[in-house]
Amino acid sequence: MNPDYVPDIVISRLPGYLQALNQMAKEGMHTVSSQALAERLGSTAAQIRKDLSLFGGFGKQGTGYSIFHLIEQLQLILNLDRIWRVALVGAGDLGRALVRYQGFANRGIEIALVFDNHPNVVGTQVGAVMVRHVDTMVADIRAMAIKIAILTVPGEAAQSTADSLVEAGIKAVLNYAPVTLKLPADVHIQHIDPVLQLQRMMFYLGDD
Amino acid sequence: MNPDYVPDIVISRLPGYLQALNQMAKEGMHTVSSQALAERLGSTAAQIRKDLSLFGGFGKQGTGYSIFHLIEQLQLILNLDRIWRVALVGAGDLGRALVRYQGFANRGIEIALVFDNHPNVVGTQVGAVMVRHVDTMVADIRAMAIKIAILTVPGEAAQSTADSLVEAGIKAVLNYAPVTLKLPADVHIQHIDPVLQLQRMMFYLGDD
DNA sequence: TAGATTGTTAATCGATTAACAATC
């Protein structure tokens, strides 16, 4: 189904396309042109057509794209035709907020395991999940064959925790700790740091 | 101090440079070469030198960069030589976790105002801040001349809340809601959506 | 059929990388 190679920058845009299409479906729309989708996304028609054409011809000249069909195709491309179980490490304020976040289950993500090392937290319930001790983390993740982890531990603990996650077979890490992780090349990393994103905007807020 | 034009992609890298340099300073280092900094960041020496050279010659041939001096310069470039007050809207789990997040105060960000519309939440204390009702949001933000907002409201409320924020004089929005905001061109937007970042990685986790 | 819109090719634009003279 997928071509040999697709630039990562294209992949990075597909989830946004999918989100917009789902919204449009909810609004009762049935077809959409590249132009209309581009307007919704703040993108361009040419870019959307080019991105999608890498995976095949999903549209119809004169009409545009069937929203339902395109959603289906994008879900297949991104491997979203299943529920992905995720392990979360670090049940502090942020970690617990993420476990309770409604937007995951909606979109095929299940936080199946939660870990912490603090005795006051281990054994407590967060949402529907019981917090386990990190001592059993590698074994627990291996046992469930989980491939994706969310890392919400303090910066000092992030690298060593990430190393353990790799040992446990994790292949994708969503890192909320304010450090650059060094992991093997076959492990995917996405970094979320609100401070870095705020600082980027502060540049433009200028000297007034 | 700043050149006429700097590509946004360069600006987007500077906060990461700063973070790595701060870490190095903490480790007791005094100078660093573009090569060593690149290794820490998973970047390249050429890119770092090129990025920095847009703002001036901060290094010394044969020696590299003074970490202290470069930190100082980057802080000036990014306008981090002050405390930025931020308004946060939406005191749900995620919003409250962000208000309590230690990493903000550390790095010159003060969450000065918190808003919600739920009677159970308005009037309660989160960290050091009292939650106010959104009815007074525009006036309160105007009164304090706050320019940056963090948006942690449900998706359905995001666009209309963002419109109010613009009305209040906000010029930069960090959006945690799972929707693409449409705002005037002079308002900067950064979008944080863990689901989109996870989906991007799921593409690579492939069909096994 | 006429109008609209795709998929794709070619042209443009911008970013990254390589290379090296300058210089600490």
Add this chain to the structure above:
DNA sequence: TAGATTGTTAATCGATTAACAATC
């Protein structure tokens, strides 16, 4: 001085945009 490393120019690479024949 010799070695190291910058700042910058030129070369390469890749991504975006424009244009249009194909076709619904």
